[in-house]
Amino acid sequence: MKPKIIAGVVIALVVVSAAYAQFAKPEKAIKYRKSVMFLIAQHFGRMGAMVKGSTPYEKAAFAKNAALVDTFSGLPWEAFMTPGTDKGDTTMSASVFQKQAKFKAAARSFEADTAKLAEMAKSGNFDAAKAQFGKVAKNCKSCHTDFRVK
Numbered sequence: 001m002k003p004k005i006i007a008g009v010v011i012a013l014v015v016v017s018a019a020y021a022q023f024a025k026p027e028k029a030i031k032y033r034k035s036v037m038f039l040i041a042q043h044f045g046r047m048g049a050m051v052k053g054s055t056p057y058e059k060a061a062f063a064k065n066a067a068l069v070d071t072f073s074g075l076p077w078e079a080f081m082t083p084g085t086d087k088g089d090t091t092m093s094a095s096v097f098q099k100q101a102k103f104k105a106a107a108r109s110f111e112a113d114t115a116k117l118a119e120m121a122k123s124g125n126f127d128a129a130k131a132q133f134g135k136v137a138k139n140c141k142s143c144h145t146d147f148r149v150k
C-alpha cells in the first residue's frame, strides 16, 4: 500500500475506535451520565419553577433553559449503554440492557419532546410551552419508573 493510503487507514481506525470507546472505564460513563442528568434536572427545574409560578415567567430565561435541556437531551444515552455500568455508584437498573429497544425508544421520545419544548419556548407562547413541559416531565417520570432502581 502507498504511504498515503496506509495513513488514511490508520486515521480511519483511530476515529472508529474512538467512537466506540468513549469511556476509558465504566465509572467514567456513570459519572458522565450523572453529570448530564444533573444539568438537565437543574435547567428543567428552573423552567418548572416558572410553570408552577414560584418564580415569574421570563421568556428569555425560559427559552434558554429549554434550549439547554434540548441540547443535553441527546448526550447521556451512550453512557447508559456502556457495559458494566449497572453496578457501582449508580441508580441505573439492569433493565436498560435487558430492554434496550424500549430504553432507546424512551430516549428518542424525550429528545423529540424537548425539541418541541425548545421551539415553543422560543415562540413565547407560555401556555403551549407549559403543556409541552408537562409532556417532557412525563417522559422523565416513565423512564425513571422503568429504568431507575428505586
Ligand code: ASC
Binding pocket: 041, 044, 045, 048, 137, 138, 140, 141, 144
Ligand atoms: C425534574 C427532575 C426529575 C423530573 C421528574 C419529572 O426536575 O429532577 O427527575 O423533573 O420529576 O416527572
